[in-house]
Amino acid sequence: MxxxxxxxxxxxxxxxxxxxxxxxxxxxxxxxxxxxxxxxxxxxxxxxxxxxxxxxxxxxxxxxxxxxxxxxxxxxxxxxxxxxxxxxxxxxxxxxxxxxxxxxxxxxxxxxxxxxxxxxxxxxxxxxxxxxxxxxxxxxxxxxAALTAPEGPPWPDDLAEILYVDHYGNGITGWRAKVAGTEMSLHIGGKVVKPARVFSAVPPGTVFWYANANGLVEIAAHRANASLRLGFKVGDPIKFVKR
Structure with missing residues (x-):
């Protein structure tokens, strides 16, 4: 394959x-x-x-x-x-x-x-x-041979930024959900995003973050486009703060 x-x-x-x-x-x-x-x-x-x-x-x-x-x-x-x-x-x-x-x-x-x-x-x-x-x-x-190290400062084990925005407008980050835990709020662009387990756990239009099916922190919205709601794009930083 x-x-x-x-x-x-x-x-x-x-x-x-x-x-x-x-x-x-x-x-x-x-x-x-x-x-x-x-x-x-x-x-x-x-x-x-x-x-x-x-x-x-x-x-x-x-x-x-x-x-x-x-x-x-x-x-x-x-x-x-x-x-x-x-x-x-x-x-x-x-x-x-x-x-x-x-x-x-x-x-x-x-x-x-x-x-x-x-x-x-x-x-x-x-x-x-x-x-x-x-x-x-x-x-x-x-x-x-050994792999060449990436240019610039050493990369962290988990990357606190948006890596990819899918066609739904969900923002996939480089942060593993098991590292984030579930007691943290996510801050991006001056806005606070709270966690939820799945889309249906919040009202339509609500933006939240969750552990996606591949184990990464993802910012999403129930039946809405999170990237348009929050104005984020690839490369934007995120930060976790204890609630």
Whole structure:
């Protein structure tokens, strides 16, 4: 099984091109489009979202992960094996949280190159073919290495900001709900948001935060758009305060 996780969106031909390569190089292997709306160029958002969804997939699943604003530059292409899953993509911080939360982890720099490699589309020309080789039981030419640390200050274990706003207007944060607890109010943009267990626990139109199905703190509204109600966007900070 090959799983795609990118910031490519669905309006352009890029995902279709990757599917074409996988169909040619790994015929019969199931390909799942997990997420193609990671905030554009936002490596950190992708890094905190990826380990939340990966555990749902069976052992041996191969994730092709492309949030790669530095494509064609100095960043290295890598393979990461973590808790029985393979992750293929750029060494730019995207796999930082997968590695940090894994029980067992092994990283390798990819030395293999295809006969033709564009400077700007490694998702199609390098990462997809490498995933196809892994799906066929081959380990491409590679060597052990350590992941490069993300640029800037060290990233926290839980990120107190909005990572993604879905089409309902719900704001998914980088804070794990088990860390937040249920006795905390959430502050965002000068507004206070109280917790609830599910949507139906509050009146229609009410904004609240809850532990979403993937274990993250999410700001939502019952039958309404929380992002419009509160005016938040990707990157906005949150803060927890004891009630």
């Amino acid at each position: 090959i799983v795609l996780f990118t910031d490519f969106g669905l309006k352009d031909p890029y995902i279709g091109q990757m599917h074409a390569v996988l169909a040619r190089e790994a015929p019969g292997v199931r390909v799942i489009d997990l997420f193609h709306s990671v905030p554009v160029f936002n490596i950190r958002a992708g890094a905190y979202l990826l380990p939340v969804y990966a555990p749902e997939f069976p052992p041996g699943a191969i994730f092709v992960c492309v949030v790669d604003p530095g494509v064609g530059g100095e960043r290295r292409p890598v393979l990461l094996k973590a808790d029985g899953h393979w992750f293929v993509g750029p060494d730019n911080g995207l796999f930082e949280m997968v590695q940090r939360r894994a029980g067992a982890c092994e990283c390798r720099v990819i030395n293999w190159r295809p006969p033709e490699l564009s400077a700007s589309f490694h998702g199609r020309d390098l990462f997809a073919p490498v995933a196809a080789k892994l799906a066929g039981g081959q380990l491409p030419d590679s060597e052990p």
